Amino acid sequence: MRRGTIVQLTLLALFFAGCATLVAVFVDWLPDPATREMGRITFVFWMATIISIAVFGVVTAVLVYSLWKFRAPPDDDSDGPPTHGHTKLEIWWTAIPAVLVTALAIASSIVLAKDDAIPRGALRVNVVAQQFAWSFGYPDLGDVSSSTLRVPKGRAIDLQIRSLDVLHSFWVPEFGQKQDAVPGQINHLKITPTRLGVYPVICTELCGLGHSVMRSAARVMTPAAFEAWIREQRQAAASGGGTAGKAVFLSNGCGGCHTLNAANARGNVGPDLDQLPQAAQKAGQPLETYIRESIVDPGKYIHPGFPDAMPRTYASLPKSQLDALVQYLVDASKKGG
Ligand code: CUA
Numbered sequence: 001m002r003r004g005t006i007v008q009l010t011l012l013a014l015f016f017a018g019c020a021t022l023v024a025v026f027v028d029w030l031p032d033p034a035t036r037e038m039g040r041i042t043f044v045f046w047m048a049t050i051i052s053i054a055v056f057g058v059v060t061a062v063l064v065y066s067l068w069k070f071r072a073p074p075d076d077d078s079d080g081p082p083t084h085g086h087t088k089l090e091i092w093w094t095a096i097p098a099v100l101v102t103a104l105a106i107a108s109s110i111v112l113a114k115d116d117a118i119p120r121g122a123l124r125v126n127v128v129a130q131q132f133a134w135s136f137g138y139p140d141l142g143d144v145s146s147s148t149l150r151v152p153k154g155r156a157i158d159l160q161i162r163s164l165d166v167l168h169s170f171w172v173p174e175f176g177q178k179q180d181a182v183p184g185q186i187n188h189l190k191i192t193p194t195r196l197g198v199y200p201v202i203c204t205e206l207c208g209l210g211h212s213v214m215r216s217a218a219r220v221m222t223p224a225a226f227e228a229w230i231r232e233q234r235q236a237a238a239s240g241g242g243t244a245g246k247a248v249f250l251s252n253g254c255g256g257c258h259t260l261n262a263a264n265a266r267g268n269v270g271p272d273l274d275q276l277p278q279a280a281q282k283a284g285q286p287l288e289t290y291i292r293e294s295i296v297d298p299g300k301y302i303h304p305g306f307p308d309a310m311p312r313t314y315a316s317l318p319k320s321q322l323d324a325l326v327q328y329l330v331d332a333s334k335k336g337g
Pocket of ligand 1: 129130131132167168169203204205206207210211212
């Protein structure tokens with residue numbers, strides 16, 4: 001091959017690789033990692049991207065060079081000269097991709113193994129999905145539960161993901177991985193938060209009418225702030241009283257579908273709970289009876305204008321929690337309505 005050809009091919013390859021690099025760098029393909037696991041995934045992503053850009057540059061350069069240099073004149077209908085391939089070239093273009101793909105496979109396996117390994121002493125967090133809300137519990141830290149996920153920075157966390165009804169899927173883009181929530185089994189997802197902040201928790205498996213609003217938030221806190229929050233939650237749970245019903249409301253994600261001013265809830269899949277007294281009147285039932293029946297047997301009476309979308313899982317709430325929730329809704333709706 002002539003020297004000039006090599007130079008031209010190299011210049012073309014650099015040009016096309018440069019164009020692809022601009023697309024790779026100036027488009028926000030992935031969010032900034034907030035966990036060590038996502039950091040590793042991002043590394044593999046860039047490794048694959050750099051390899052792809054190099055291959056793209058070379059292939060496009062040869063293609064464009066050939067189209068331009070070896071094109072036939074418009075009136076040339078003759079066959080080209082027969083060719084017999086080029087053994088040396090074929091060995092190279094087989095060997096180089098084989099090495100690149102193997103390198104990617106090795107890097108990916110290491111990242112997968114590291115991301116999935118849950119170390120001894122990881123903080124367990126129960127992640128419970130149900131139509132259409134998330135709730136989070138901390139079995140290692142007393143009877144604390146929350147409708148948002150809070151985790152301390154720097155500690156390995158074992159998210160134990162369950163579903164009470166249908167398939168859901170847990171996803172925080174900044175944490176990198178998705179994990180399905182499957183009824184009857186516990187799926188694990190390990191995270192080691194590295195960056196403070198608030199990130200969206202998204203249900204990423206179509207699960208019914210309220211799927212698109214099945215969202216929450218994940219807050220990565222300093223270990224000290226996290227400890228303080230846990231202490232606060234324990235105190236609130238211990239003091240009981242009016243806060244008990246509110247805690248049940250929040251930890252079961254009622255606000256994902258319902259509006260209730262007292263709980264700062266703005267859902268609109270189901271009826272507005274500030275209007276409960278009016279709804280009970282319409283249904284011809286005493287307020288408390290109406291609320292209790294709507295929770296434990298939601299299919300019996302459907303509030304006009306709303307779909308039959310209330311999950312059937314709340315009948316299994318412990319009696320003390322159910323009583324507290326009903327009382328809370330009676331009080332809150334009288335105030336809010
Ligand atoms: Cu739960 Cu989509």
